[in-house]
Each structure stands twice: as C-alpha cells, then as structure tokens.
Amino acid sequence: MNSRRFCDKAAVGMGAMIMFISTGILACLILATMIQMAEVTAQTPESIMNLATRETADKIIIHEIYVWDEFDNYGIIWELAPGSEPKVGTELFWILQCEDPTGEFWAFWGDFTTASMDIPPHEFSVKTKATPGLKAEFFNNQGMGNTALPKLTNRIPDLITVENDINYGSTAGVWNTDNLGNLPWGDEFSLRASGYIDVPADGTYTFELESDDGSRLWVDGTLVVDHDGLHGFAPLEGKVILEEGRNSINIEYFENTGSAGLVLRWESPDFPKEIVPRASLTHDDNMVDDNNMDDWIAVTTFQPGVVYEISIDQKNGAAGRNNQGMVIPSPTCGPTQLHENGLEGEMTFVVGSGGATWTHFIVPHETAGTRLV
Amino acid sequence: MRLRRVPDDDASAGISSMIIFIALVLVSAVVAIVLITFGQELFQNSSSDAEDTSNVMYGKIIISNAVITAIDLDANENPTYANIQITLELSPGAPTVADEDIKWSVLCQNENQPNRDRWSNDGNLEAATTANGDGGDVGAVDEIEFGVVYMLTISLHHTTDNNNDGILDDGGCPPNNLETHTLVFVIGNSGSYTSWDLRYDEQLEEGEILI
Numbered sequence: 001m002n003s004r005r006f007c008d009k010a011a012v013g014m015g016a017m018i019m020f021i022s023t024g025i026l027a028c029l030i031l032a033t034m035i036q037m038a039e040v041t042a043q044t045p046e047s048i049m050n051l052a053t054r055e056t057a058d059k060i061i062i063h064e065i066y067v068w069d070e071f072d073n074y075g076i077i078w079e080l081a082p083g084s085e086p087k088v089g090t091e092l093f094w095i096l097q098c099e100d101p102t103g104e105f106w107a108f109w110g111d112f113t114t115a116s117m118d119i120p121p122h123e124f125s126v127k128t129k130a131t132p133g134l135k136a137e138f139f140n141n142q143g144m145g146n147t148a149l150p151k152l153t154n155r156i157p158d159l160i161t162v163e164n165d166i167n168y169g170s171t172a173g174v175w176n177t178d179n180l181g182n183l184p185w186g187d188e189f190s191l192r193a194s195g196y197i198d199v200p201a202d203g204t205y206t207f208e209l210e211s212d213d214g215s216r217l218w219v220d221g222t223l224v225v226d227h228d229g230l231h232g233f234a235p236l237e238g239k240v241i242l243e244e245g246r247n248s249i250n251i252e253y254f255e256n257t258g259s260a261g262l263v264l265r266w267e268s269p270d271f272p273k274e275i276v277p278r279a280s281l282t283h284d285d286n287m288v289d290d291n292n293m294d295d296w297i298a299v300t301t302f303q304p305g306v307v308y309e310i311s312i313d314q315k316n317g318a319a320g321r322n323n324q325g326m327v328i329p330s331p332t333c334g335p336t337q338l339h340e341n342g343l344e345g346e347m348t349f350v351v352g353s354g355g356a357t358w359t360h361f362i363v364p365h366e367t368a369g370t371r372l373v
Numbered sequence: 374m375r376l377r378r379v380p381d382d383d384a385s386a387g388i389s390s391m392i393i394f395i396a397l398v399l400v401s402a403v404v405a406i407v408l409i410t411f412g413q414e415l416f417q418n419s420s421s422d423a424e425d426t427s428n429v430m431y432g433k434i435i436i437s438n439a440v441i442t443a444i445d446l447d448a449n450e451n452p453t454y455a456n457i458q459i460t461l462e463l464s465p466g467a468p469t470v471a472d473e474d475i476k477w478s479v480l481c482q483n484e485n486q487p488n489r490d491r492w493s494n495d496g497n498l499e500a501a502t503t504a505n506g507d508g509g510d511v512g513a514v515d516e517i518e519f520g521v522v523y524m525l526t527i528s529l530h531h532t533t534d535n536n537n538d539g540i541l542d543d544g545g546c547p548p549n550n551l552e553t554h555t556l557v558f559v560i561g562n563s564g565s566y567t568s569w570d571l572r573y574d575e576q577l578e579e580g581e582i583l584i
Binding site: 160 | 400443445539544559570
C-alpha cells in the first residue's frame with residue numbers, strides 16, 4: 001500500500017518535470033520566434049530605408065533647365081537630394097549629349113566648378129534689377145462717382161508707367177507725369193503706385209500723404225496713413241518703425257471731381273520733412289543680368305536643402321568630344337542647333353560615389369530664359 | 374527515537390511553481406528588453422526619415438488653382454496685361470512665414486536675345502488674403518501659416534520702356550499665346566523653391582485655368 005502510494009507520487013513528480021521541461025522548451029521556441037520576428041520587423045523598414053536612401057540620396061534633383069544663351073549654354077536650377085552628404089564641385093558632374101543632323105553622336109561634360117560654367121555656381125534666389133522710381137498704374141474711373149478708394153485688384157490699368165516720385169501738387173487741370181506727359185483725365189481716376197523705399201537706418205519714420213481726394217499708404221505691409229474719402233487737398237501723417245534697407249511701399253489714390261493732388265513726404269530724426277526723393281524709390285524690373293558676377297556669390301561646397309543655379313558651358317566642359325574622341329565645335333548641342341534642327345538633347349547629372357539623374361529635352365525656342373524642363 | 378524525515382510534496386510543488394514563475398519573469402524581461410531595443414531603433418529610423426522628409430517639405434508652396442481674372446489684349450490679340458488669381462497654401466510641416474518673406478516671380482524668355490537677362494514679373498505675398506478675399510489687400514494678413522488657404526492676385530505685364538515714351542512696353546512676362554512660363558515661389562533668399570508651369574493656350578480669356 002505504501003509502495004503504491006510512493007510510486008504515484010514519483011509518477012506525479014516525473015509528470016510535473018516533463019511538463020516543466022516541455023513548458024521551458026515551448027517558451028524557448030516562442031521566445032526565439034518572437035526575437036526573430038522582432039528582428040525581421042526592425043530590419044525590414046531599415047532595409048527599405050537603406051534601399052530608398054540609396055535610391056534618393058546623393059542624387060541631383062533638377063528643378064528647371066532653361067536656355068542660358070542661344071549659342072551654347074544652359075541654365076540649371078537644382079538641389080542635392082535630401083539625405084545627401086555635402087559635395088564639392090569636383091564630386092558633381094554634368095554630361096550634355098545630342099545627335100547632330102547627320103546622326104553623329106556628341107557629348108560634352110564637366111564638373112560643377114567655375115571652370116565648367118559660364119559664371120560661378122551660386123545659390124538661386126529671385127534677384128531683380130532695382131530700377132529707380134515707382135511703378136505707377138493709372139485707372140480710368142469715368143462715370144463711377146467714387147466717394148472712397150475703389151477696389152483695383154482685378155482691374156486692368158489704363159496706363160502703366162514709372163514715376164520718379166509722388167509729387168502732384170493740387171490742380172484743377174490734369175496731372176503732368178514724369179514720363180507719360182499729361183494724364184488724359186482731370187477727374188475720376190485712380191492711381192496705384194508700388195515698389196520699394198530705401199530706408200537709410202533703423203528707426204521711426206513719419207510719412208505724410210497730402211491728397212485730394214482719398215489716399216492710403218502702406219510701408220513694409222503696414223497701413224501707415226489712411227486718408228480715404230472725399231476731401232480737399234490736406235495732409236495726414238503716420239509713423240512706422242522700419243529697418244534699414246529695402247522696404248515695400250504701396251500707395252492707392254483716387255480723384256472724384258474738382259481739384260486733384262497727391263504728395264508723399266517723409267521725415268526722421270536724421271532729416272527734415274521732404275518729398276520722398278527718386279533716389280530712395282525703386283521697383284522690380286526683370287531678373288538680374290546673369291553675366292554680372294558681382295550679383296552672385298560663388299559656391300564651392302553644395303549642401304542638401306539649398307537650391308543652386310549653374311550655367312553649364314560646352315566650351316569649358318573638358319572639351320566636347322564624340323565617341324571617336326574627336327574634339328568638336330562647342331555649340332553642337334547648343335539651343336540654336338537643337339531648335340533649328342528639331343533635335344533632342346539629353347542631360348545627365350552624376351554625383352561621384354552616388355547616383356545619376358538624367359533627362360531629355362527639346363528646345364521650342366532658343367531665346368534666353370526659355371524653359372526646357 | 375529516531376525521527377524520520379518525510380518529504381513534503383506540497384512544499385516541493387510550491388518551490389517548483391516559484392522556479393517556473395521566476396523563469397517566466399526572466400524570460401519576459403529578456404523579451405521586453407529585446408522588443409524595447411528594436412522599438413527604439415524603429416523610432417530612431419523614423420525620426421531620421423522624418424528629418425529628411427522635413428527638408429524636402431519645408432517651405433514649399435502648394436498651388437491648387439491659378440486662373441486668369443482679367444486680361445488685356447492689343448490690336449493683334451496678343452496679351453499685354455493679365456491678372457492671375459492664385460489659390461495657395463504652405464506645405465505641411467512648414468513654419469509660419471511673414472508674408473513679405475515669400476517672393477514670387479514669373480520667369481519667361483527674353484525676346485531681345487542675346488541680352489541674357491531673364492525677363493520676369495516679381496512680387497511678394499503682402500497682398501495675399503485668406504480664401505474669403507480676392508488676393509489683393511496689402512493689410513489683410515501679415516503671416517502665412519500652414520493649414521490656411523490663401524488667395525494672391527498677381528499682375529503680369531511689361532516692365533521696361535523700350536522707346537522712352539513713358540509706356541512700359543517691353544520686358545516682363547505678360548502671357549504669350551502657346552508659351553509656358555515659370556511661376557516660382559522662394560521663401561527667404563534661397564533654399565526653398567517651388568516652381569509651377571503657367572501654360573498658355575492659343576486664345577487666352579478670363580476664367581482660364583493655367584495650372
């Protein structure tokens with residue numbers, strides 16, 4: 001009886017041990033599986049990211065290719081792909097390829113240093129010529145009977161010119177403009193003048209609009225003088241804090257009937273009240289001449305996230321050569337050649353130890369500024 | 374009297390249970406550590422990926438519409454002046470920007486070759502309004518922020534006086550039939566650039582959608 005009881009306990013113990021070992025093995029298996037799954041889970045996005053990075057980083061993103069000049073050069077606006085390491089000009093290369101009308105294949109190439117460019121590589125920005133005077137747009141309001149400044153946003157101006165300053169003394173006749181001569185209307189018209197004012201130093205400036213009838217003045221986007229409504233020739237002042245340099249200026253004016261006048265003056269603690277002179281007023285006029293190197297700061301190391309502009313030059317591009325190694329005349333793949341012969345060009349941009357980007361293009365017009373890509 | 378030590382089965386079972394419990398806790402801890410480590414790696418990868426993406430997205434302008442709201446034609450039906458109303462917003466992730474710090478430029482070919490200046494009309498977003506406005510109010514908004522749709526009316530016209538008669542009749546980028554001009558937005562001086570094609574067809578008229 002005792003012996004039997006002892007055997008039962010041994011069996012229970014053995015069973016428990018087997019269960020324990022089984023549970024342990026099962027736990028190990030589950031653990032191993034989980035670790036493996038976690039590894040796979042971690043490695044999959046990592047490997048996808050690596051693949052994606054390899055596909056995208058260290059490549060050149062082309063924003064625009066345009067005709068730099070009709071003879072032989074192309075302008076490129078580009079940036080390094082996100083994730084790229086900074087590159088110097090000798091690590092980046094361009095290749096320009098085309099066929100001539102006889103079917104001969106030509107290639108030109110160079111790096112991203114100034115030696116292979118028409119002008120030094122530089123950061124792209126919207127740079128315009130600061131032409132003296134304000135852009136002045138006159139609107140015919142005949143028959144409108146305005147009693148306050150009319151909305152001009154979606155109207156077409158009847159006359160566009162450039163005015164040296166805003167200095168129209170009150171007159172019952174017609175205004176005499178700086179460049180257009182007499183206005184065709186003495187009554188019922190509007191003026192919208194816009195551009196920039198060069199502020200000599202940081203500080204508080206007082207602006208005065210003397211007008212008949214209503215007018216408004218914004219400087220640096222701030223409404224400084226609100227002199228709207230029907231009234232005689234009377235001044236109104238406003239103050240604004242400005243930083244040194246170019247600040248935007250916008251004026252709107254309307255004349256209903258009777259005499260008309262508009263004068264813009266300013267003063268600061270550094271100078272007495274005066275009519276804002278022509279020397280302090282400018283407006284935008286086309287993009288800066290790309291030939292003027294003083295306008296650009298040469299870049300030798302290119303960072304991702306910054307947009308650059310280059311002008312690839314067939315003449316300087318390590319000498320153009322065809323497949324036979326012959327030195328060829330430089331403008332073979334130039335805009336005029338491609339345009340006149342209806343040929344396609346192809347550009348490839350290579351990042352040393354990175355990837356390549358290529359695009360093909362046609363030249364619809366060979367004139368400077370024509371966008372190709 | 375000699376005492377006989379009798380095995381206590383209940384105690385053995387308790388000890389075994391404790392051993393199994395401790396073993397399970399240890400295994401759980403190891404599994405947790407492994408999972409946390411991989412989780413960290415995943416987060417780090419995502420973070421670096423997000424930073425790269427942020428570089429791409431930062432400061433981009435999304436244009437949802439560009440329509441001609443007014444156009445003036447000369448005797449030969451060639452446009453000389455056009456107002457284009459643009460509906461735009463900042464890309465996700467872009468920080469708030471002062472309206473005057475966003476510049477636009479429409480670029481087109483210089484018809485007076487070989488002078489290499491690119492012809493353009495230019496401006497900033499000072500006149501931008503929210504979608505309720507017409508895109509032509511200098512005082513409407515001071516900042517451009519993500520999540521808000523803005524309107525901006527730009528004027529495209531000649532910018533230079535070619536024959537000194539006081540009339541601007543050259544340069545600039547008024548629409549030209551069958552040409553494609555480039556609309557560029559730049560935030561700050563450089564670094565964030567968005568460009569769009571303004572495609573002009575043969576007979577331009579008000580209401581025509583360009584993008």
